[in-house]
Amino acid sequence: MSGTSEARWDGGRDRDTAGRARNARPRDGLGRPLPYGADGVERQPEGVVRSPEETVAEAQTLLEAGKPFHAHEVFEDAWKSGPEDERALWRGLAQLAVGLTHAARGNTTGGARLLRRGAGAAEEWSSRTGRERPYGMELAELSSWARELASVVEREGKAISAQACAPRLRGRRV
Template identity: 50%
Template structure:
């Protein structure tokens, strides 16, 4: 990412979705991190939580299950702090629950990066 990349919220979400769909969660993290660093202060927890979940997915791809569980848990906690609000149409509660479910599977010693990325991507899509 260029140092001066400052995506708008919608742009960051759209690009992150495309990158996740392509199996590139680390790159999705980079986009979300850019938004976290350049967006409004009151949204930092949102963008940081989303970025941490994407880094967790990256750790699954790389076989670092402990690191994945740690980042997914941190990201889920940040999103959980939003309660039932739906910024940008995102169901953050469902996204946090999905991250926690992936962590539970990892705790059992199982890891399927493709399934994990698909599950998060499905929840990163705005609901009705």
Template identity: 50%
Template sequence: MTNPARKDRDRDDEGRANNARPRDELGRPLPPGSKGIERIPEDLDLPPAKSLAWAQDLLDRGLAFNAHEVLEGAWKSCPAQERELWQGLAQLAVGITHLQRGNLKGARSLLERASGRIAGFAGKAPYGIDAAGLVRFADGLIAELRGGSEPDAEWLRPQLVRSPD
């Protein structure tokens, strides 16, 4: 049985969902024709340093959903030995997105997965990524959520790359 509401979804030539709808600053779909924020291209393929810099800028501006899109682009185009790390970074941004949207259960789940993936790179992450610091960041958010607190929005801005000493 088909769902009539789903027939109207944008699809590409192969029938896959096409994310053409505008989105708000938290990545939520807006009605067609609405003015949303600028979208991240789906075929993004940037060098790692540019992906990290762009994602950091988006996180600093509170646009974790868009940072996730940039990090997901890096994950899809990175070498196989880096996939867990980039996937963890993307999940960290999605976890923050869930916090921004008030979905505390979803946030905790994504943050736990992100922490687990990133932890495998602590002390050996490429491109200056602060894997150990990001694990502490995610684990701190998880602890707050477990304790019944909702982290302050200003605290949702992790530093992806270690600052130079």
């Protein structure tokens, strides 16, 4: 085996206890990797099973703190561990959080696309199930927020503040 192939398999990659590849580099609030040894934000643990109410509360806290990448991971846990009939809801919410992440990183095209995709998924799930306010979330307002923000990031063409633009999952800010 050549040295290159060996490096790919045994090149000091970060791995978890089960041997799966993991990136142990610290990350900033938008999930971007930082150099080893840099101060980063605490990462969201993966695979946590929460109640839907806990999921919404944890994601809201992260969104308000300007950490939509981390909120996406919370929604992703719900998507992967929740009941089959709710997976499209949680996947759509994860897309909204990733869209906000991309928009805050300055990827306005990708951010707008994901915001609209997440808005559409939330609307579709609501119309299919007849549930407009699952777990107290205002899906119509959330979809409207996402579409409006998508238009803003496309029009302005620059990074936005994730914290200033964070949605309220359970209704408008007062």
